[in-house]
Amino acid sequence: xxxxxxxxxxxxxxxxxxxxxxxxxxxxxxxxxxxxxxxxxxxxxxxxxxxxxxxxxxxxxxxxxxxxxxxxxxxxxxxxxxxxxxxxxxxxxxxxxxxxxxxxxxxxxxxxxxxxxxxxxxxxxxxxxxxxxxxxxxxxxxxxxxxxxxxxxxxxxxxxxxxxxxxxxxxxxxxxxxxxxxxxxxxxxxxxxxxxxxxxxxxxxxxxxxxxxxxxxxxxxxxxxxxxxxxxxxxxxxxxxxxxxxxxxxxxxxxxxxxxxxxxxxxxxxxxxxxxxxxxxxxxxxxxxxxxxxxxxxxxxxxxxxxxxxxxxxxxxxxxxxxxxxxxxxxxxxxxxxxxxxxxxxxxxxxxxxxxxxxxxxxxxxxxxxxxxxxxxxxxxxxxxxxxxxxxxxxxxxxxxxxxxxxxxxxxxxxxxxxxxxxxxxxxxxxxxxxxxxxxxxxxxxxxxxxxxxxxxxxxxxxxxxxxxxxxxxxxxx
Numbered sequence: 001x002x003x004x005x006x007x008x009x010x011x012x013x014x015x016x017x018x019x020x021x022x023x024x025x026x027x028x029x030x031x032x033x034x035x036x037x038x039x040x041x042x043x044x045x046x047x048x049x050x051x052x053x054x055x056x057x058x059x060x061x062x063x064x065x066x067x068x069x070x071x072x073x074x075x076x077x078x079x080x081x082x083x084x085x086x087x088x089x090x091x092x093x094x095x096x097x098x099x100x101x102x103x104x105x106x107x108x109x110x111x112x113x114x115x116x117x118x119x120x121x122x123x124x125x126x127x128x129x130x131x132x133x134x135x136x137x138x139x140x141x142x143x144x145x146x147x148x149x150x151x152x153x154x155x156x157x158x159x160x161x162x163x164x165x166x167x168x169x170x171x172x173x174x175x176x177x178x179x180x181x182x183x184x185x186x187x188x189x190x191x192x193x194x195x196x197x198x199x200x201x202x203x204x205x206x207x208x209x210x211x212x213x214x215x216x217x218x219x220x221x222x223x224x225x226x227x228x229x230x231x232x233x234x235x236x237x238x239x240x241x242x243x244x245x246x247x248x249x250x251x252x253x254x255x256x257x258x259x260x261x262x263x264x265x266x267x268x269x270x271x272x273x274x275x276x277x278x279x280x281x282x283x284x285x286x287x288x289x290x291x292x293x294x295x296x297x298x299x300x301x302x303x304x305x306x307x308x309x310x311x312x313x314x315x316x317x318x319x320x321x322x323x324x325x326x327x328x329x330x331x332x333x334x335x336x337x338x339x340x341x342x343x344x345x346x347x348x349x350x351x352x353x354x355x356x357x358x359x360x361x362x363x364x365x366x367x368x369x370x371x372x373x374x375x376x377x378x379x380x381x382x383x384x385x386x387x388x389x390x391x392x393x394x395x396x397x398x399x400x401x402x403x404x405x406x407x408x409x410x411x412x413x414x415x416x417x418x419x420x421x422x423x424x425x426x427x428x429x430x431x432x433x434x435x436x437x438x439x440x441x442x443x444x445x446x447x448x449x450x451x452x453x454x455x456x457x458x459x460x461x462x463x464x465x466x467x468x469x470x471x472x473x474x475x476x477x478x
Contacts, residue, residue, distance in 0.1 A: 005071050006062050012078055013050045019436060020046040026434035027461070030269065031469050035461040085443050085450040091366045094400075095332055098364030099230060099323035102333075105398035107232040110320055112239030113250065116410045119144050122241040122249070129249050143407070150414055158278045159417035161477040168278035168475055175289035182292040183242050183315035190296075190303045201305050205358040208305070212261050212359070215301050220294050221263035222348070223341060225328030225362040229354065231255040233320045242315045253318050257310065257354035259361070260319065261298060262328040264341060264348035265290045267424070269432050272347055273469035275421035276384075278477050284349065284419050288314040291351030298353045307357035314351075321350040329362035332369035336379040336388055336423040337404035340369045342441060345429030368444045372429075372451040373402070378458075379423035382465050385412035388423060426466050428458040 020043040027035040061067040094101030112118055113133055119140065123130045125148070134141040150156065158169035182188075191197070203211065209226060216224040234255040238248045271283035295311035302309035312319050322339050326332060331341035338346035342365070380388040387409035389402050396403045413419050424430060431437045443450040471477060 002063060002068065002071075005068075005075065006057060009062075009071055009075055010053060010057070012075070013046075013053050017043070017046045017050050019439070022434065023436040026432060026436050029434065030432055031273070032462060032466075034463055034466075038461045085447055085453055088446045089448045092368070092370055095366040095370060096364055098227075098327040098329075099233070099399070100327075101364075102400045103232075103398055104395055104400050107398035109232060109234060109236035110397075111237050112235040112253075112317070113237055115239060116406050118239035120147060120410070122239060129246065132250065147411060147414055156414060156417040157281070159415075160276060161278045165278035165477040168282055168477055171475070172278070172282040172285050175285050178289035179292035179314040180242060182296045182311070182313065187296045187311065188299070188316045189308070189310045190300045192303050192306060193300075196304050196306075199306070203305065205360050208357055209360045212298065212302065212353075212357070216261065216263045216294060216298050219297050220265065220290055222266045223330050223343060224261065224263040225325070225330045226359045227260045227262055227324050227327035227329075228361045229255065229258060229260050229319070229324065230327065233323045234318055235320065240315075240317070256356075257308070258356050259359045260312075260324045260328065260352045260354050261302075261359070262321065262325045262330060262350065262352040263291075263294060263298075264325070264330055264339070264344075264350050265294070266344045267347040267349060269347065269430070270469070270472050271475065272421055272425050272430065274471040274475070274477070275425040275468060276416055276418050277468060277471065278418055279471040279475040280421040280425075281418035282475065284421070287349035291349055295351040295353055299355075302353060302355045302357050305357060307355055309353050309355040309357070312352040312354065319352060319354065321352055324352060325350055327361075327364060329365050331365060332367050333401060334369055334379075334427070334429075335373035335377065335402045336427065337402070338424065340367065340373075340427075340429055342367050342445065343433060345431070346424045346427050347430050366445075367441075368446070368448065368451060369429075371448050372444055372455065375451050376428060376455045376458075378426050378428065378455075378464065382422055382426045383409075384420075384422065385409055387412070425468070428455065428462075 020039070024036065024039040024043045027039045056062060056067065062071050114137075119133070123133055123144070125145075157172065158165040161168070213224045213226075235253050238251045238253055241249055265287045267283050267287055271279045274280055292311070292313040292315065295313040299309040299311040310318060312321065322333055322337075325339045331339045334340040334346060336346060339348060339350060340346050341348055374392070377390055380386075380390045385405075385408045387405040389404075393400050393402050409420070429441070433441075440450075440454050444454060
């Protein structure tokens with residue numbers, strides 16, 4: 001019996017030393033100096049404990065009364081701690097119902113004309129659209145006019161890095177033409193290829209689901225899911241104009257499709273790590289270009305199968321993508337206003353294709369995000385414009401959520417000339433999915449108490465207000 005206990009204790013110490021080594025390597029890979037220092041200290045302590053254990057075992061200490069007591073106490077303590085963080089606790093029933101789980105009142109469809117991006121880009125001073133909009137929202141006219149005078153994010157692109165960021169500004173502007181070019185109507189809502197017109201391709205819903213998911217992943221998506229569209233997440237009126245289609249401004253958007261194929265692309269960890277500097281705004285635009293490329297190809301594929309389809313990407317949105325992504329099982333809405341995925345945290349950009357092709361919807365996921373965000377608050381603490389709420393969720397347009405102040409957030413973008421992404425960088429869920437971080441995410445998803453433990457650890461290892469990391473050499477800005 002004693003030999004068995006010694007074996008178990010030794011095995012536990014070896015496993016924890018290996019996990020510690022894995023975490024140290026992970027910190028080096030992330031180029032996190034602070035975390036690497038503390039991980040090295042942790043690894044040293046773990047190996048000292050293992051060495052001490054081996055020494056005590058070599059002198060038969062664990063076969064004495066005191067040794068047996070120490071062995072039993074250590075294993076009991078480890079077992080209790082393991083049970084504390086590994087045992088599955090009651091989940092979040094609301095999350096398992098997707099976006100519907102957070103609807104607590106009447107939801108009005110969002111008007112795209114109200115969105116700060118649409119107001120900044122698509123309202124020309126002196127135009128009929130300008131007069132019509134501000135006649136109904138006079139409270140916003142002076143506020144928006146000041147932002148336009150300052151140039152907005154595009155007018156001051158890269159200003160935070162000055163001349164040193166000029167090369168990254170050039171890189172950022174390089175992919176901007178892709179979503180614009182792919183917003184042409186024949187690409188957004190394509191017809192079947194002439195070779196396939198009039199031909200019927202018979203597929204079951206199950207087969208179609210597997211094929212469109214496989215196609216999306218095959219052309220570059222990192223995550224993909226299917227949602228049955230809740231009409232509440234279709235914009236009510238067109239507000240963004242990109243191809244001089246002013247006749248569409250203010251036009252009602254119909255909820256004409258039943259399903260959404262929602263997909264995400266991962267934003268590079270090293271580029272996001274430099275936020276709010278210029279590498280991160282390039283990474284955003286690069287992923288929006290990927291999203292447009294994938295969405296238009298996927299829409300064409302569905303059209304070739306004989307069903308109507310519409311691409312939703314940076315230069316053409318009919319839908320509010322985050323709640324659709326939640327319903328498609330890709331993740332949960334976090335405190336910072338982004339979709340939080342199990343695989344990449346908030347480091348993703350979204351796009352979608354809506355269609356009437358019969359598909360099998362995915363189930364929403366409970367990842368433990370709501371509980372973790374309630375504890376963590378690091379994004380709110382680090383937000384330079386204080387746009388992320390520190391308090392509890394509130395009811396906004398009939399839904400319970402943390403409400404980002406998009407006005408002050410967008411104003412800060414204009415001040416620094418990037419899309420900031422500090423909240424994305426500092427989020428503990430953004431870490432590289434190396435083995436230790438995968439293990440942590442799994443435990444947080446299973447156990448509410450684990451969120452408190454690992455949030456505290458993240459503050460110790462990475463800091464409560466982590467500093468930007470160095471960008472890759474080609475995107476360096478200093």
